[in-house]
Amino acid sequence: MSRCLYPSVVERWCVFEVAVPGRQDRNPFVDWFIKGVFKNKNEEVEVDGFYDGEGMYKVRFMPSFEGEYSFRVFGSFSDDTYSGSFTVTPASKNNHGPVRVANTYHFAYEDGTPYYPIGTTCYVWTHQKPELQEQTLATLKDSAFNKIRFCILPKHYVYNFNEPQTYPYEGAPCDSSGLTRENFMDPELLKGNNWDFTRLNPKHFQSIERRIQDLMDLGIEADLIVMHPYDRWGFSNMSSEADELYWTYVIARFAAFRNVWWSLANEYDLMKSKTLRDWERYAAIVCEKDPYNHLRSIHNCRSIYDFNRPWVTHCSIQRVDQYKTAELTADYRQRYRKPVILDEICYEGNIEHGWGNISGQELVRRFWEATCRGGYATHGETYIHPEEILWWSHGGELHGESPARLKFLYQILRDVPGHGLKPYRLNSDSVTAVPESTAHHGTYYLDYQGFNRASFRNYHFDDEHEYQVDVIDTWNMTITDAGIHQGKFTVKLPGREYMAVRIRKV
């Protein structure tokens, strides 16, 4: 019997990994399988393992409970089976478990700690040079961002014709030397790919999972985009067998990371070779193969997916109207009865495309609109850069004005009593949020004024109670004590845009 490598102790909700040697004949990715069964007094979980190259097979497991576990590893990969045991220690201070839906429209970590997503987008940051990846992590560490959307597969799109560090399959890519902004969609130029879709490249996935772990260490959720249409290599047009192999491999490798979310696709509706039946099939694979029930959604271009489908845990929406974006949040809540994340509402920047050149003010306004309507929004940044390093695609440094304001918003959100906000009809001139939980009704109002510039606002909740009023400048990031009021009262405002009034029962 060969050597079986595994740790004797692992922290709750961390990755427990068993590594064993196995067959290298034929094609280990498709001809042999490996599975693991993990067991303690509270759970017994069977998971797929995967071939990690160089004769090594791995099985990963995320324990949901503390205490003693035993495991058994078996399959056609070897004539041997392996077993052992390990101890799961309590979660450390910053480990709250995977994120779950909570209170219908919101999120919490598995230990009950509320999670308020302030997402960002760096589609292919893990496919850039290592120094740039390190810079991205350093930038994230200094930010409020606690979710990042990025792609497993490399990306071919404007501002992003460079080759990735690795490819997901064995083989060779087409020649990209003649690609320009004008011809990059020309199918003639994208010929010459030569991939073996039955042989994955473990190095590609290893580098991504290192980054998933880095994000976990920073307390950031990895909103993994499993498929996408920005493709010159044919990865968006594989056969259903190849797709299935890809999906099972991705799940086997990544599911044990507690911070993983499954975004089935970005702009799924631009992947013309895939049908709704395909998406439902991928969803079924995830539901079957991911034993931890990570969050699942799918992101649109023009046609929002039917988020009423039972496998969808939350809405992941791209704006479908040029002018109303976050303003539709309450409608989505009502339609889908699930958490609403507006994962693309245009990016702060100055590129030529309308989706990538709004001001910091406008992006922050959209965040506040989403927040005060009981949803969440996601950031992105697309400033023209001398080396074409755009945060939205490559990561790197942030240049915009919105991230500091999103950190400020995050603090406001964390101070909301109970868990999360919901929209409330206080008047027709502003967007008012109240706590989602009925236990806190009547105790807290966040009255966002958006682009309106009132010099004062009148309020009247009741005649008995006193209310502490704060005037919040969401752009200049100030909170000004406006005193304690009772009955009918007037709150003076500076007649500027982007103000909010916070009213809390004393």
Added chain:
Amino acid sequence: MSRCLYPSVVERWCVFEVAVPGRQDRNPFVDWFIKGVFKNKNEEVEVDGFYDGEGMYKVRFMPSFEGEYSFRVFGSFSDDTYSGSFTVTPASKNNHGPVRVANTYHFAYEDGTPYYPIGTTCYVWTHQKPELQEQTLATLKDSAFNKIRFCILPKHYVYNFNEPQTYPYEGAPCDSSGLTRENFMDPELLKGNNWDFTRLNPKHFQSIERRIQDLMDLGIEADLIVMHPYDRWGFSNMSSEADELYWTYVIARFAAFRNVWWSLANEYDLMKSKTLRDWERYAAIVCEKDPYNHLRSIHNCRSIYDFNRPWVTHCSIQRVDQYKTAELTADYRQRYRKPVILDEICYEGNIEHGWGNISGQELVRRFWEATCRGGYATHGETYIHPEEILWWSHGGELHGESPARLKFLYQILRDVPGHGLKPYRLNSDSVTAVPESTAHHGTYYLDYQGFNRASFRNYHFDDEHEYQVDVIDTWNMTITDAGIHQGKFTVKLPGREYMAVRIRKV
């Protein structure tokens, strides 16, 4: 036979008036009538006259043709009939006749000169003290505004509880001394009006028609709001007999002024005592009694009127969405196939209400959106003022940043080849306008970038022709020559909001 007063010469499209004495017994407003018939080789027009008080009756007529006219005045007002003749001289330089619909979606004066409305709103400027009215006229003279919306009846609403200079009826108003922002809708406080709705007050209407004439002299259209809901006197709740008397009196007095437009009501849907049948009845009265077919529309609060009704000449729309206002212009064009004027899309200002506190930038953006989608917009201003003189209601001085930019927009509009703009789908990232007239297609593009902040934009119309490109900063009011281009070309932009690219075939 008593003396009949009338001029022997009148300019085409000006007011010809015959004044004659008549019966003062009983009630001259309802018991006696006066009519006139005006005739030349091209037309024969019968119009209602009206009682102007102090024993004098008047008949007014706007001649549409040059040359010799004869007239006859008759009715129960007197045992006598009167007749005479007069000469109509050619229109003077700045007199182009009444405004008509032209080219389906646009407007022209009757002599064919294009008319591009840049409207403003001073609801009750004619009911303020004479000095303030004079100041309003002086302000208008310096502006680009060529249409003004205002009310015939006095207004009772926030920032406007003062008594008007005159009342439209004989009688006495309720006591307004205790009115405040909080109680002004309390029906108990609005009791004690004592009007004779069968006896109009000619002085009230005389002062308005002097102002209509003043506006005409400035080349400004008087978009008369005949009814409205902002009322403490009961003028919005009269009987149908009283309404009919009011309408016929208004038409008999004002129709001969070439610059009159009939706005049946402001926020008609807030006048709860009136039904759709009432509005159709008023429209029928206007169609029957106004021989000049002045422009006719009706303005909504929440429910847009059915502008497909044949009597409606153009859409007069208030925004029905808090976020999409001028952006809906093309939809309205398609739905109604008539000119679209967005007569309320929020005002520049800083009062407490959302409809009255947007920035100058946002109001100007909405004007450009409306313009580039083939419609027109209307200005209003609501800045808090130490003496509560708000342009939107009282007139006076302008304090905002938008009027200068609207003057700039007006110059751009006047330079469009042909007559007016229509929306054109050039790309999905900006709002592009082209000339309405097919004769000018392909010669002119106005590509408005709105709140997007592109650093450059790419264009490609054809490979043969040369195009002159101008970069327009709609806020800073500059037009920068960006050279002559051919084939595929890139236009550099400053990465700021509110830019437009104008491209003209050489």
